[in-house]
Amino acid sequence: MAGPTLPRVRALRYVTPLREGGSLPAVMEADDCGTYVVKFRGAGQGVKVLVAEIVTTEIARTLGIPTPELAIVFLDDAMTKYERDEEVQDLLRASVGTNLGSDFLPGSFGYDGSTPPAADLAARIVWLDAYTLNVDRTWANPNLVVWHGRTHAIDHGASLWFHHAWARKAPQRAAFATRPFDATTHVLADVAAPVEDVGSALAARLTDDVLGGILDLVPDEWLEPTADLVDPAAVREEYLGHLTARRDAAPVWVRSLT
Ligand SMILES: Nc1ncnc2c1ncn2[C@@H]1O[C@H](COP(=O)(O)OP(=O)(O)OP(=O)(O)O)[C@@H](O)[C@H]1O
Numbered sequence: 001m002a003g004p005t006l007p008r009v010r011a012l013r014y015v016t017p018l019r020e021g022g023s024l025p026a027v028m029e030a031d032d033c034g035t036y037v038v039k040f041r042g043a044g045q046g047v048k049v050l051v052a053e054i055v056t057t058e059i060a061r062t063l064g065i066p067t068p069e070l071a072i073v074f075l076d077d078a079m080t081k082y083e084r085d086e087e088v089q090d091l092l093r094a095s096v097g098t099n100l101g102s103d104f105l106p107g108s109f110g111y112d113g114s115t116p117p118a119a120d121l122a123a124r125i126v127w128l129d130a131y132t133l134n135v136d137r138t139w140a141n142p143n144l145v146v147w148h149g150r151t152h153a154i155d156h157g158a159s160l161w162f163h164h165a166w167a168r169k170a171p172q173r174a175a176f177a178t179r180p181f182d183a184t185t186h187v188l189a190d191v192a193a194p195v196e197d198v199g200s201a202l203a204a205r206l207t208d209d210v211l212g213g214i215l216d217l218v219p220d221e222w223l224e225p226t227a228d229l230v231d232p233a234a235v236r237e238e239y240l241g242h243l244t245a246r247r248d249a250a251p252v253w254v255r256s257l258t
């Protein structure tokens with residue numbers, strides 16, 4: 001069965017590195033006349049952070065949280081020859097093939113609290129981060145940008161960190177499902193409506209079918225097999241198992257947010 005997929009584009013020009021980004025993402029132009037912030041498969045964190053980026057970003061979109069459109073950005077070998085900076089050249093060389101693009105939001109600025117989102121949107125973002133265990137949304141690193149006056153969520157590579165452990169040991173869904181989340185340092189802690197008021201409506205949107213459709217957006221080659229998870233289908237199934245178990249346990253972990 002072939003469901004929706006992410007657009008696939010070809011990178012045409014490396015515009016500039018985004019040096020504030022830990023993984024050295026870059027602004028690139030592509031053959032659909034689009035401009036993207038590209039996260040590279042060859043960056044030190046590996047492809048798992050790209051999987052987290054797709055899955056959590058698309059969960060955010062499902063929950064009505066503004067977030068840039070994603071695309072798979074293909075980098076061909078020729079692109080690596082024009083770059084003079086050695087660090088960038090090494091990164092591009094290690095990234096020939098599929099990478100992840102986030103539609104570049106021109107004129108957006110980093111969240112500084114001057115134009116806070118509505119209390120309901122803020123609560124949805126806190127719930128998203130608690131659900132996906134994304135610790136990367138603090139004042140030190142807000143990972144929110146304001147564009148056309150609306151708060152957009154970006155940078156979800158640090159979420160779903162349970163997948164970093166499953167290469168070493170058999171995946172453990174139960175521990176992840178009920179794990180508490182400390183929202184006291186969340187950048188939106190002071191402006192969010194009570195999360196328990198929005199939680200059940202949000203969980204209801206994430207049906208098994210919706211979550212399965214989101215996992216289908218991840219390219220097979222980014223779903224690294226392990227001794228227990230022998231092929232991309234098994235890896236997808238494991239993500240789905242974790243995500244449905246934590247969704248169903250929401251009444252337990254939501255208590256840790258208050
Ligand atoms: N779609 C976008 N449109 C405009 N600017 C963006 C977009 N995505 C990211 N940026 C800008 O690029 C910066 C780096 O992006 P991002 O946070 O996703 O990268 P990162 O390498 O994961 O960063 P870090 O690990 O340092 O948080 C952001 O802080 C933001 O200023």
Ligand SMILES: [Mg+2]
Nearest residue numbers: 021141143155
């Ligand atoms: Mg960031």
